Amino acid sequence: MTTTYPAHTLTDELIETTVAAPESLRPWITELGHIPTVADVSVPFTHVPHVATTIVLRAEAAGHREAMVVGPHTKATYSRAEKPAGCVRLRLELGATRQLLGVPATDLANRVFRLADFPGVAADLADELTRLTPEEVLPFLADVLPRRISEDPTQRAHRTLLRAAVAAMSTATPTPVHELAADLAVSERQLRNLFTTGVGVSPKHYARIGRVRRILAHAGNTPWAQLATTTGYYDQSHMTADFRSLMGVPPTSFLRGNLPAPTPCQPLDHP
Template sequence: MTTRHPAHTLTDELIETTVAAPESLRPWITELGHIPTVTDVSLPFTHIPQAATTIVLRAEAAGHREAMVVGPQTKATYSRAEKPAGCVRLRLEPGATRQLLGVPATDLANRVFRLADFPGVAADLADELTHLAPEEVLPFLEDVLPQHISEDPTQRAHRTLLRTAVAAMSAAAPTPVHELAADLAVSERQLRNLFTTGVGVSPKHYARIGRVRHILANAGNTSSAQPATTGYYDQPEVKVPLTSLAQVAAENGYYDQSHMSADFKALMGVPPTRFFRGNLPAPAPCRAISGLARPA
C-alpha cells in the first residue's frame, strides 16, 4: 500500500537548518541541525537513512520537552507527526558514541532511546540541554563537554583511523574494503569492527547510505533554501531529476542503472522513479523508545 503525494516529498533535512560544530567540539559532534516547530501534521514525513548517531532535543508546541538518542538509521522510515513539534539534532562524530554515551554505536542502530538512560557523560547533561534554545546548545556544550571527557592515546588513534576510513567510504566511488584495510595497515576484520563499533554499520552499508543520500541531495529532494515559515505547505516542492537514471547511476559510482535502482529501493522502500513522483510507502507510527540494556 502506498500514499500518493505528488506535491511534496518531505524529508527531515529539507526543513532543517544546519550549523557546523565549532572546532572545540569536533572530536565528538559534527553539526547541529534545527527543525522549527512544524504546525501542519497532516502530511507524511520521510526520514532518509543516516549513518550517524544523533542526540535529539525535541520540543512540542504544548511545552513538553525530551532528550533522545537516535541510532544510525539503515533504511528510510515514513511517518506522520502526532503533535506539532520541533527539534535540535546533534550528530555525533564517528567514534564518539562510546565516549559520550558509554556504549558502542552498533547497539543503537535503528532504535531510539532516552538520553538520560545512558551511562555516558552526555546523559548527565540531558536535563539542561532540553531547556536550552537552539542557539544556546553549542555554546553550552563548548563550556561543559571538554571538561567531562578524557581520552587516552589509543582512543585518539582509533578515532583518527576511523575518521580516515569514513572519509574514504564517503567518496563518490568508495575505496573497496580490502584496499582500504591495506592502506590503513589493518585487517579487513579490524576495519569492519572499527566501523560497526564506532559508526554502527559496516563499511559497505555506510557507503550505500552515502550514495543514496547523495542521489537525494542532487535530485533536488533536499534543499539549501530554508523555509520562512513552519508549515509543511510552505516548503519547496520536490523536483523530479532531469537527468536520466543511467546518468545518475554513473555519477554516483554504480555499475549500472539497475544496480542503483535496487540499492535505492532497498534503503528507501520504493524505486527512485516512484519516490520522486511522491508515490511513497504508507506512513507508520513513529518508532517507540527502546529500553537500554545495562551490564549485569
C-alpha cells in the first residue's frame, strides 16, 4: 500500500526499509526499520500519527550515536533535522512496553526519552545497541532478549486480549467500544485501560489514527466522497475535520504541500 505525500517532504514510509522481527522476538518487537543517513537537512520531515512505541538508534554522520524511545504520536508533527543522521527503529509490539521498558505506554505518548533512563530490561542494552550495525541488531536481540524477559500467565492473557481488541479496531469500520467489550467479555473500562496501558491511546483515538493513515494511503487516487465512505466516515466533511485535527491541515492542503511550518526536533523527556 503506497502512502501519498506532497513533493519535497520526507517521511519514514518513503525512505525506510523494514525487516520483520524473527519469531523469537515477536512477543515484544514486530519489525526493524532502517533509515539511511539523510544528508539534506533543509527538507522538512513529516511524522505521521502512529500508535507504535519505538526504540530509535540514531547515528549522526559526524559519529555521535544515541538510543532513544519515541512514544506513540497522536498528531502529526513537521520538523527539520539539525544534523545529517540516519537511524534504526525497533517497533515494539503493542502491549510490550511494560516488559521492555518498565512503564505503561500511556506514559510515553507524544514524548521522546533516552533508552538508558528506563527501569526495564531494554535499558541495559542501550550502549551495546548503539555500537551495532543495522544488520546486527535483530540477531543480537534474538540471542539476548528472550533470556532476560519473564512473563506470567496474566501478562500473556492481557497481551492476547489486546491483540484481539486491536484487530477489531483496525478495520475500516471499527467495532464500537461497548460492542467490542461485550465480545471480549470485559467491561468498557477494562477495555479502555487495556488500550491506554498497552498502546498509549484510547480505542477511539487508535481508530482515528488508523483512518487517517488509510486516507493517506489512497488520497489522490480516490474521490474524496468515496474515500470518506470507504474509510468509515459519515461524510466528507467529517473526514476532512478529523484529518485536519490529526494532521494540522485539511487533506487537499496536505496533498498540495501546504504544510505547517517545521519546528526543531522534539527535546528529550525523563521517564
